[in-house]
Amino acid sequence: MAESNGTMKRAIRAKSRDMSEASLGIEEKSMKIIESEIGAHGYNTLQWNVVRRVIHATADFDFAKPDKSGIIFSTNAIENAFEAFKKRRFIIVDVDMVLSGINKKSVAKIGASVLCNISNNEVLKISKSENKTRSALAMRYSSKEIDGGIVAIGNAPTALCEVIKIIREGEAMPSLVIGIPVGFVSAAESKFELSRTDVEFITNIGRKGGSAAASSIINALMLMYINNSNKMN
Numbered sequence: 001m002a003e004s005n006g007t008m009k010r011a012i013r014a015k016s017r018d019m020s021e022a023s024l025g026i027e028e029k030s031m032k033i034i035e036s037e038i039g040a041h042g043y044n045t046l047q048w049n050v051v052r053r054v055i056h057a058t059a060d061f062d063f064a065k066p067d068k069s070g071i072i073f074s075t076n077a078i079e080n081a082f083e084a085f086k087k088r089r090f091i092i093v094d095v096d097m098v099l100s101g102i103n104k105k106s107v108a109k110i111g112a113s114v115l116c117n118i119s120n121n122e123v124l125k126i127s128k129s130e131n132k133t134r135s136a137l138a139m140r141y142s143s144k145e146i147d148g149g150i151v152a153i154g155n156a157p158t159a160l161c162e163v164i165k166i167i168r169e170g171e172a173m174p175s176l177v178i179g180i181p182v183g184f185v186s187a188a189e190s191k192f193e194l195s196r197t198d199v200e201f202i203t204n205i206g207r208k209g210g211s212a213a214a215s216s217i218i219n220a221l222m223l224m225y226i227n228n229s230n231k232m233n
Helices: 002-038 045-058 077-086 096-101 104-110 121-130 134-141 157-168 187-195 211-232
Strands: 071-073 090-093 113-115 150-153 176-179 201-204
Touching (some): 045 077, 150 157, 150 211, 187 201
Antiparallel strands (some): 071 201
């Protein structure tokens, strides 16, 4: 029986390796397709690693096109993200879908903590009593962690508007705001307002965005940071 169990475990591990190798092969092929279809672009190497990951997650090439929904980086956006990772600051997200899309192995390697307060009991209670959106209240509730941290918003424009308000009130200053909410109401406007703040940001033009885009940006930044750290060691 022990020998049978050992054989089964080895078979499971072998199958897992095969699946991992197959996944890596698909990802590599996907990246080559993205490179060939986009061709020349105006992003530097680090920025392109982020944009390419968003396209991979969404299959939407408009994220690389400045005349459509192209992703925009402030001057020190990526450097600030790396510094926040180094200091193990919080990563604050607007919804559970962004949270679930973030690579937990990368988070563990960095030693960071990811926070999503949208389902926090206190937030739920205040939302009902004051008739305010949970996403906005969750950001206000997380203002302590937002200060010096990284905010990633992929779903709720109201969350991004609240973060902008927190920044302008001087209550907190994040290291980086990834503001890429999707939607027809206030999505484009909130992104424009983000670009007018003093905070470092990664955003895009227009209505497109989403949880997959936001989590893929975080994942790309973490992966670059980990790879850079490994090269230095």
